[in-house]
Amino acid sequence: MSQDYRLPYKDDLGFCNIIFSAIGGEGANMAAKLLFKLGVEMFDLDGGYDAKYGSEKKGTPTDVSVRFCDYGTPVRSAGPTTQPHFLVAFREFLIRPLSLNRGLQANATVIVNSTKSPEEVRDILQLNSGTVICLDATDIAAKTHSRLNMPMMAMLCYELKFDPEKVKEKVAKQWPKVAQANLAAFDAAVAQSKRATFKDDGKYPLVSFTEHRDERIGYLNMPEGGAIDATRFSTIGKNNRLSGTGFFPKFEQASCITCGMCMTVCSDPGSLKWVDGKMTGIDENYCKGCMRCVAICPSHKKGKALQFPCPEAEALTTGKKV
Ligand code: SF4
Numbered sequence: 001m002s003q004d005y006r007l008p009y010k011d012d013l014g015f016c017n018i019i020f021s022a023i024g025g026e027g028a029n030m031a032a033k034l035l036f037k038l039g040v041e042m043f044d045l046d047g048g049y050d051a052k053y054g055s056e057k058k059g060t061p062t063d064v065s066v067r068f069c070d071y072g073t074p075v076r077s078a079g080p081t082t083q084p085h086f087l088v089a090f091r092e093f094l095i096r097p098l099s100l101n102r103g104l105q106a107n108a109t110v111i112v113n114s115t116k117s118p119e120e121v122r123d124i125l126q127l128n129s130g131t132v133i134c135l136d137a138t139d140i141a142a143k144t145h146s147r148l149n150m151p152m153m154a155m156l157c158y159e160l161k162f163d164p165e166k167v168k169e170k171v172a173k174q175w176p177k178v179a180q181a182n183l184a185a186f187d188a189a190v191a192q193s194k195r196a197t198f199k200d201d202g203k204y205p206l207v208s209f210t211e212h213r214d215e216r217i218g219y220l221n222m223p224e225g226g227a228i229d230a231t232r233f234s235t236i237g238k239n240n241r242l243s244g245t246g247f248f249p250k251f252e253q254a255s256c257i258t259c260g261m262c263m264t265v266c267s268d269p270g271s272l273k274w275v276d277g278k279m280t281g282i283d284e285n286y287c288k289g290c291m292r293c294v295a296i297c298p299s300h301k302k303g304k305a306l307q308f309p310c311p312e313a314e315a316l317t318t319g320k321k322v
């Protein structure tokens, strides 16, 4: 435990508030849980943790709230924060539809996965004041064979001034099989980030937190299908690759007998491209690489239409040794 650690922000109740915004399956929840564990076990902090779960299958937005306070601070409120000091946005394209500037405190720190400049992101977010840090976490994750959550979490830990060696030790212990990839992503994040700090120059006001909906949801006005509101956000047309394993099945059209079995097991049926009643291939933007379709695709005299692309993909999804 560290007696020397000081939180960079505190609200009136003594909390430093953090919001992670991501799409289901991108590991925001895992990263936030690990962050919370780190804060409690290694930096002598206390606090609260709340997660909303987004559907990985449907690519639904999710958010996770972490509230840190010094150990011994009386906890006088519960639930997710509505006044973040830190916003960690895994996807820049979520900022507008989800109005992620709602509730952000003055002089907040915003970490965004984006290839844009901090100035451009400030305008997208309509940030009153604070520091915007941009990093191309998608590229870092792809190049290091890690997940999106690693570079994003690395950047947040850096801004929280958590001892990086302690953080890396915990990350390596938590996911030993991918420790090398995760640590590479960790190091690349801080090195490749761009930042700018903005004063309250009158360009954008502080925006208080309000729920998206002005009216209560009931059976008369709930969205079709009940649970997923696609009117504000949809993953259609967007690259969702990083929520998968990074491997995609190999498809041999000549061997396909159009049995449709792959459709019955697919984690995200949008990944299977069917045209005029025929299976034509895999959409890598949506495929999670779970290989369930490979497992169920029948072998017959023409062969097997869906196959493992490489021994590593087979090892990852079946546990078989390479
Ligand atoms: S690997 Fe197959 S079953 Fe899994 S998401 Fe991709 S297409 Fe669907």
Ligand code: SF4
Pocket: 255, 256, 257, 258, 259, 260, 261, 262, 263, 279, 296, 297, 298, 305, 306
């Ligand atoms: S399970 Fe295999 S053979 Fe059957 S439709 Fe899918 S790809 Fe074709």
